[in-house]
Amino acid sequence: MSERSKFAAICFDCDSTLTRIEGIDELARRAGVVAEIAPLTTAAMDGTLALDEIYAKRLEIVRPDGDALAWLGARYVEEMVDGALETIAALQAIGKPTYLVSGGFLQPVATLARAIGIDVSNVRAVEIYLDDSGRYAGFDASSPLTRSDGKAEICRGVAEHHGSVAIVGDGMTDLAARAAGAYVVGFGGVARRRVMVEGADCFVAEAPLTRTLDALLSSTELQEARRATGARSVSTRS
Numbered sequence: 001m002s003e004r005s006k007f008a009a010i011c012f013d014c015d016s017t018l019t020r021i022e023g024i025d026e027l028a029r030r031a032g033v034v035a036e037i038a039p040l041t042t043a044a045m046d047g048t049l050a051l052d053e054i055y056a057k058r059l060e061i062v063r064p065d066g067d068a069l070a071w072l073g074a075r076y077v078e079e080m081v082d083g084a085l086e087t088i089a090a091l092q093a094i095g096k097p098t099y100l101v102s103g104g105f106l107q108p109v110a111t112l113a114r115a116i117g118i119d120v121s122n123v124r125a126v127e128i129y130l131d132d133s134g135r136y137a138g139f140d141a142s143s144p145l146t147r148s149d150g151k152a153e154i155c156r157g158v159a160e161h162h163g164s165v166a167i168v169g170d171g172m173t174d175l176a177a178r179a180a181g182a183y184v185v186g187f188g189g190v191a192r193r194r195v196m197v198e199g200a201d202c203f204v205a206e207a208p209l210t211r212t213l214d215a216l217l218s219s220t221e222l223q224e225a226r227r228a229t230g231a232r233s234v235s236t237r238s
Helices: 023-031 034-046 051-062 066-078 084-093 106-116 150-162 172-180 194-199 209-216 219-229
Strands: 009-012 098-105 123-126 128-130 136-139 165-169 183-187 202-204
Touching: 009 150, 023 034, 023 051, 023 066, 023 098, 034 051, 034 172, 051 136, 066 106, 084 098, 084 106, 084 209, 084 219, 098 106, 098 150, 106 123, 150 165, 150 172, 165 172, 165 209, 172 183, 172 194, 183 194, 183 209, 202 209, 209 219
Parallel strands: 009 098, 009 165, 098 123, 165 183, 183 202
Antiparallel strands: 128 136
16 A cells, blocks of 8 residues: 555444444443343454344344434434544545444434534444334344444445445454455454454554554645644644
8 A cells, every 4th residue: 555545445333433332232221121232242242252143132122212212322422432523534634435334223323423524325334123103113134234244245345436445443343344355443442352452453452533543544644634634633653
């Protein structure tokens, strides 16, 4: 890759990356079933349990309605990780396409995307179906993001459209994107997972999220982003 541009497009995970919470666990806590759900989420993110095995099971227990999904969207924004706004602003200031790629639920993930400055057309997440009364009626089981390898499929599509791709995330489903040729930047600012520490192409141990820009942008791009945003914080290089 040239010094001018390291990656043609950047993808970000949602839970424990752009926001400090795990959405399904928050919904489970709201519903009083977090003890059943949180261990499954942790196992999937750590890579000890395939996402495919638990996706439908967790939703059948939690069954989020329209009010719950709206509530989660607000929680995502409230718990936005330090440096998230600045990171997206820096990338967009130099015209870098940014995507939000999540195994979470489309409705609340899109709420975070709008708040953070990512176009909703660049959101890839799983749609939750509601009936006419706003009650849970299932989910889009055809979405690749309900599978452990789903982010590889999404990143492959992004790469076909733009070129080289990097993904920033915290867990095994993000690491799986390497199968599509994505460069994986592990982010430990919320959750430090061994699978990411050992397996990512680059690991950023602490927040703010702007620390990931050193891995995502060339020196030339960092300088351009700094000039465009007027923010020295877009680079942590000396």
